[in-house]
Amino acid sequence: MNHAINQLIQYGLDHGLIDPRDRYYVANTLIDLFSLSQYEEESIEPNSVCLQDVLNTMLDHAIEQGMIEDTITQKDLLDTRIMNTLMPRPSEVVHHFEELKEQDPKKATDYFYDLSIHSNYIRMDRIKKNIEFMIESKYAPMKITINLSKPEKDPKEIAKASALPSSQYPKCLLCKENVGFAGTLNHPARQNHRILPLSLTHGSYAFQYSPYVYYDQHCIILNEEHTPMRIDQDTFENLFSFVEQFPHYMLGSNTDIPIVGGSILSHDHYQGGAAHFPIEEAKAFYSDSFPNMDVELLEWPLSTIRLSSRSKEALVKASMQILEAWKKYEDTDREIIPYTNGTRHNAITPIVRKKNGKFEIDLVLRNNRTSEQYPDGIFHPHPEHHHIKKENIGLIEVMGLAILPGRLKKQKEEIISVLKGEASIDSLPDLAMHRAWIESLQKSENKSEDLDRFINQAIGDKFVQVLENAGVFKMDMDGKQGMIDFFESVKKDL
Numbered sequence: 117m118n119h120a121i122n123q124l125i126q127y128g129l130d131h132g133l134i135d136p137r138d139r140y141y142v143a144n145t146l147i148d149l150f151s152l153s154q155y156e157e158e159s160i161e162p163n164s165v166c167l168q169d170v171l172n173t174m175l176d177h178a179i180e181q182g183m184i185e186d187t188i189t190q191k192d193l194l195d196t197r198i199m200n201t202l203m204p205r206p207s208e209v210v211h212h213f214e215e216l217k218e219q220d221p222k223k224a225t226d227y228f229y230d231l232s233i234h235s236n237y238i239r240m241d242r243i244k245k246n247i248e249f250m251i252e253s254k255y256a257p258m259k260i261t262i263n264l265s266k267p268e269k270d271p272k273e274i275a276k277a278s279a280l281p282s283s284q285y286p287k288c289l290l291c292k293e294n295v296g297f298a299g300t301l302n303h304p305a306r307q308n309h310r311i312l313p314l315s316l317t318h319g320s321y322a323f324q325y326s327p328y329v330y331y332d333q334h335c336i337i338l339n340e341e342h343t344p345m346r347i348d349q350d351t352f353e354n355l356f357s358f359v360e361q362f363p364h365y366m367l368g369s370n371t372d373i374p375i376v377g378g379s380i381l382s383h384d385h386y387q388g389g390a391a392h393f394p395i396e397e398a399k400a401f402y403s404d405s406f407p408n409m410d411v412e413l414l415e416w417p418l419s420t421i422r423l424s425s426r427s428k429e430a431l432v433k434a435s436m437q438i439l440e441a442w443k444k445y446e447d448t449d450r451e452i453i454p455y456t457n458g459t460r461h462n463a464i465t466p467i468v469r470k471k472n473g474k475f476e477i478d479l480v481l482r483n484n485r486t487s488e489q490y491p492d493g494i495f496h497p498h499p500e501h502h503h504i505k506k507e508n509i510g511l512i513e514v515m516g517l518a519i520l521p522g523r524l525k526k527q528k529e530e531i532i533s534v535l536k537g538e539a540s541i542d543s544l545p546d547l548a549m550h551r552a553w554i555e556s557l558q559k560s561e562n563k564s565e566d567l568d569r570f571i572n573q574a575i576g577d578k579f580v581q582v583l584e585n586a587g588v589f590k591m592d593m594d595g596k597q598g599m600i601d602f603f604e605s606v607k608k609d610l
Contacts, residue, residue, distance in 0.1 A: 118156055120173040121146050126160035127167055128202040131234040145201045150177065168241050171195045193305045197298065199236045200307035206295055209310045221362045225390075228312065229333050232325045235308040239265070243329060247525060251576025255416055255591075256397035260518045260576050262525055265328050290338045290383040292322055311338075317357040318350035330512055330519055331391035337367065339384035345372040346384060347464055352435045355386065355468040356428040356475060365390055368467035368478075370511045375484035375493045376463060376586070378510045387511055394516025395420070395467070395478065401591075402600055406610055409434060411603070415591060417583035418465075418514055419481040419599055428475045434610050438479055439464050441606045450598050451494055452483055452588055461485045465514050480514050481602075483588050497582040503549040504578040509586040518579040528575070531557070532567045553578075 125142050128134040134142060143155050175184075175191050184190040204212075209231065217224035232238045247262040283300070286293040292311060299305025304327075312323040320340045325333070337358060351369060358367045367388035370378035398420070400412035409425040421438060425431050443462050444454050454462045465480040483495050490498065497505050505520060512519060527546055531554055533539040534547065541547050541554055557563065557574055564570050584590065589599035 117150060117152060117174070117177050118154075119158060120170050120177075121155065122158040122160050123165045123170045124167075124174075124198070124202070126162065127165040127170065130163050130165065131230075133202040133204070133231070133234060142201050146198070149197065149201070150174070150181075150183075167236060171198060171236070174198055189301055193299045195236065196305035196307050200296075203235055203308055203310075206310055210312055213312050217361075222364050225333060225335075225362060225365070228310075228323075229325060231310070235310075237306075237308045237310075238325060238327055238329055242266075249572045249576075251573050251579075253576065253580045255580070256394040256516060258394050258516050258518065258576055258580060260520065260572070260579060261330065262520050262522060262528075263328075263330075264522045264525060266522075287342045288380060288383050290336065290380060290385055291342055292338070292340055313340075314358075314361075317353040319354070321354070326387075329389075331389055331393075331517060333365070333390040335365070335388050337386040337388065341384075342382070343384050345370065345377065345381045347372045347439065347466065349432065349436050352432045352466065352468075352477070355466060355477070356432065358386070358388065359468050359470050359475065360428070362388075363470045366393075366467060366469040368465065368511045368515070371463035371465050371482050371484075373460060373463045373482075373484050375486075375496055375508060376465075376482035377484075377508065379508070391517075395514070396469075401596055402603070404603075404607070409610070411610075413596075413599055413603060414478075416587075417580060417591060418509075418587045419589040419595075421479045421481070421603065422476065423479070424471075424474050424476045426474055431475055431477050435466065435477055435479060437609045438606055441609075442481055442602070445602055445605070447598055447602070450589065450595070451485070451487075453485055454483075456485065465511055467511070467515065481588050481599075482586070495586050495588055498585045500552075501578055501582050501585070503553060504575060505582045509583065513579075513583070514586075516583075518576070520575070520579070524575065528571055531571060534558075535563070535567055535571075 121143055124146070125134070125139055128142065129136060147155050175195060178184050178194055179186045184194050213224050213228055216227050233240055242265040245264040247264065249260050250257050251260060286297060294306040295309050295311055297303070297306040309324070314321045314323045314337060321337050322340055323335060323337055325335050347369060355367050355369065359365065365388045367386050369386045372381065374381065395416060398414040398416040401415045402413040404411045408427050408430045409423055412422040414420040414422055423431050423434055442464060443460060445462060446452060446454055454460065461483050463482045463484065465482055467478040467480070469476050485494050486492065487494050490496065497509065504524070505518070523546070527550065530539065530544045530547055531550065534541055534544070534554055535558065541551055547554065562570070589595040
């Protein structure tokens, strides 16, 4: 443990988390945390420390001493507490970020992102386990991720967590009160978590990174108040306000209704980052120009209207006109019905970016109506694709980045063994859900000797089909005409 404490201190120095003058403070905090009786300073080679090795040493010691049980949750709670010994206070992070932002917004976000990684708030050791690959599609190359970064809880942990009394603090995972929170069996520790206050056009917001980054510098902009998601004029103005301050980032929002929205509708928030998404490569099948704005209807599986202009005010006005028109738009021939017994079904997923001196907003038209045939949603992944993807299609996937379940890693390997003739579907219980799909793959004329690549493309094809399910206007002649008809009904007001 003495060596591990010295290593952790050197790690903090290497990554600018602490100052040399903090050495004994950190050492004494760790001595207290582990109830040690002595400490001796050692010389550690700079930039030689593997953080996970050090944390594992400390966690093993804690388990041996009976401080914690050997479970993922309890180890996560303790290693976050350990990392807190290296963390600057929230006010120090804010001060340094604001200083850098005045020089260059990109320097500021790079600093904050690096801090989030080096503090182990973003657990890169887990995120690196994700499987990522690109596939070809008729729309644009799509990016596929099989998500392995979220560890599965032991059933005993789940049982313990369910027995705990419910707590309303913090109200949700996005609330600002999470900063410094020690965590529980059913709420992650956040002592190494920092947020930055952010002034947008409407309201006080906070800037943070997602602990499970799905793409480069995946940030979350959260309302400082625990208030429900909404898409209105304030939303559009806030998105543009953010991109104006951080022009190297895009920012978007999930819708404000279930099924076609994100997993957290109870807390108003946006998501952005530095990644380049497949939707940006989409071509237009229809375009029009106005004195202060260009419009394109995109060849994209989800029905998307792209507006671009040097004037963000013009784009906000046009976006609001399109939103209000879409909320009440009806096209029964294409199963688009805006209301059922007063419940709204039409909504928009907006995405804002700045390119070549112009602002750009993608307005993705959504509808969350269900039917007897499609109880999960008419414009939602259809049942024949649930073996690959059954969850909501939210902002990230709208943009062409698939987040697929971790079970596919093992199942993909098993499918390859079936295609090679080394195993049968019946001998592998996990493949029952994939039976019809595997049988079609066995007959495919596109099957190649490179089965890994073949399966990757097949998984990607399924993802594209899921996106097409979510498109309210299909990308055939009839659907494109329907989308043009909608735009023509709004055009006179733009």
